[in-house]
Amino acid sequence: MIWVHNMxxxxxxGGAISMELVLRHAQQFMRGSQVAVVCQNxxxxxxxxxxxxxxxxxxxxxxxxxxxxxxxxEMVLLFGAxxxxxxxxxxxxxLALHIHPEMHLRVSSSMTEEEVRTERKRVGVAIQxxxxxxxxxxxxxxxxxxxxxxxAI
Amino acid sequence: xxxxxxLLIAFVHDLSVAVYVGGAVAMEFILAPAQSAIPPAQAQxxxxxxxxxxxxxxxxxxxxxxxxxxxxxxxxxxxxxxxxFHPLLGWDYSYGRSLIMLFxxxxxLVINGLLITFLFRPVLQGKLSTTTDQTQATRNRNAKxxxxxxIQNLSRADLVLAILATLLGASLLRGGLM
Numbered sequence: 282m283i284w285v286h287n288m289x290x291x292x293x294x295g296g297a298i299s300m301e302l303v304l305r306h307a308q309q310f311m312r313g314s315q316v317a318v319v320c321q322n323x324x325x326x327x328x329x330x331x332x333x334x335x336x337x338x339x340x341x342x343x344x345x346x347x348x349x350x351x352x353x354x355e356m357v358l359l360f361g362a363x364x365x366x367x368x369x370x371x372x373x374x375x376l377a378l379h380i381h382p383e384m385h386l387r388v389s390s391s392m393t394e395e396e397v398r399t400e401r402k403r404v405g406v407a408i409q410x411x412x413x414x415x416x417x418x419x420x421x422x423x424x425x426x427x428x429x430x431x432x433a434i
Numbered sequence: 435x436x437x438x439x440x441l442l443i444a445f446v447h448d449l450s451v452a453v454y455v456g457g458a459v460a461m462e463f464i465l466a467p468a469q470s471a472i473p474p475a476q477a478q479x480x481x482x483x484x485x486x487x488x489x490x491x492x493x494x495x496x497x498x499x500x501x502x503x504x505x506x507x508x509x510x511x512x513x514x515x516x517x518x519f520h521p522l523l524g525w526d527y528s529y530g531r532s533l534i535m536l537f538x539x540x541x542x543l544v545i546n547g548l549l550i551t552f553l554f555r556p557v558l559q560g561k562l563s564t565t566t567d568q569t570q571a572t573r574n575r576n577a578k579x580x581x582x583x584x585i586q587n588l589s590r591a592d593l594v595l596a597i598l599a600t601l602l603g604a605s606l607l608r609g610g611l612m
Contacts, residue, residue: 284604288455290448291600295456296464302491303457304465307483315472319480323468330464426452430445433607 286341293334294426297419300327305412317384317404320411324384328377335370342366358432365425372418380414383407440509447502454495454543455600458593461488482559485585489555492547500540507533528610532602535611539599546588554588557581 304323308316346359384407388397465484469477507513512520523530558581560574605611 283607284601287448287451287600287604288597291452291455292459293456294449294452295454295458296460297456298453298491299457299460299465299488303461303484303487306487307480310479310483311472311476315476315480318472319468322471323464326464326467327460330459423449426448427441427445430448431441434441434444 282341282344285337286345289334289337289341290426290429293331293338294422296327296330296334297415297422300415301419313401313405314386317386317408320408321381321384324376324381324411328373328381331373335366335373339366355432358428362425362428362432365421365428368421369418369425372414372421376411376414376418380407380411384411440506443502443505443509446498447506450495450498450502451596451600451603453491454499455593455596457488457491457495458589458596462589462593485555489547489551493551496540496544496547503536503540528612529606530610531612532605532610536599536602536606539595539602542595543592543599546592550585550588554581554585558585 300323304319308319311319342362351359384404386400386404388400392400461484465480469480469484472480504513507523512523521527523533525531525534557577560578566574602611
């Protein structure tokens with residue numbers, strides 16, 4: 282169970298770090314239209330993987346703490362970890378339900394040049410918003426891992 | 435060693451493992467499929483840039499995992515004492531066996547990393563000059579395809595080994611795996 286918990290953490294946090302440090306870096310060298318395609322494609326898989334990891338983390342984490350008698354400081358850490366977990370789920374829901382759908386470029390041949398420009402601008406803003414929330418998610422995940430490490434040692 | 439330092443070392447160790455394992459999972463199951471959704475020329479740029487950056491992260495993680503791993507053993511009093519290596523670290527004990535296997539996996543990951551960085555990646559990045567004839571171009575293309583296949587196989591082997599390493603690492607909290 283400890284292994285499953287650790288693996289879920291590693292996949293979740295390592296995935297978030299890869300999305301930020303690896304994918305974002307590569308996107309600087311790619312065309313804007315392709316960035317949106319890659320963001321949508323990878324974002325869809327990433328959020329399912331993240332959701333699975335967060336659920337596993339909650340289940341295995343709670344199973345671990347029910348077996349041990351906790352001190353007051355450990356209870357504070359547990360409360361902090363649960364709070365951070367809730368924030369991570371909230372960000373994931375925001376990304377999945379609001380930000381990722383906004384990144385879909387809706388351009389048709391009947392649109393004027395001005396409308397196409399506005400549409401592209403809208404997608405650009407959505408990508409910027411996604412960048413912000415992915416970074417926020419990463420920071421919270423790192424903080425949560427610190428809390429987890431403190432609980433484990 | 436102060437409690438805060440022990441916490442920091444443990445945190446850096448866990449974070450490095452997460453970057454290695456999670457990064458490998460993301461590269462294999464998220465970024466590689468996303469790469470196939472865009473035109474080949476853009477996919478090649480994406481592949482090169484993601485691989486370069488991921489390799490950098492891999493090396494930083496591998497070095498940090500080793501350093502913080504040794505420091506954690508030192509903090510627990512398993513190394514640096516009167517006998518330098520605590521008897522528990524020997525093959526006779528489950529803890530020692532698990533730790534030796536962990537070190538073995540780390541060595542294999544380093545060797546694979548060296549092969550990818552210094553042997554196969556340069557082949558993949560090699561560019562053709564204007565004087566290259568047809569035979570050389572074909573040979574070059576075949577070498578690149580072989581190198582790409584080796585990198586893919588080694589990366590998958592690394593992922594399996596890294597997952598095994600997390601299992602062994604987690605087992606150390608309970609005195610070892612076997």
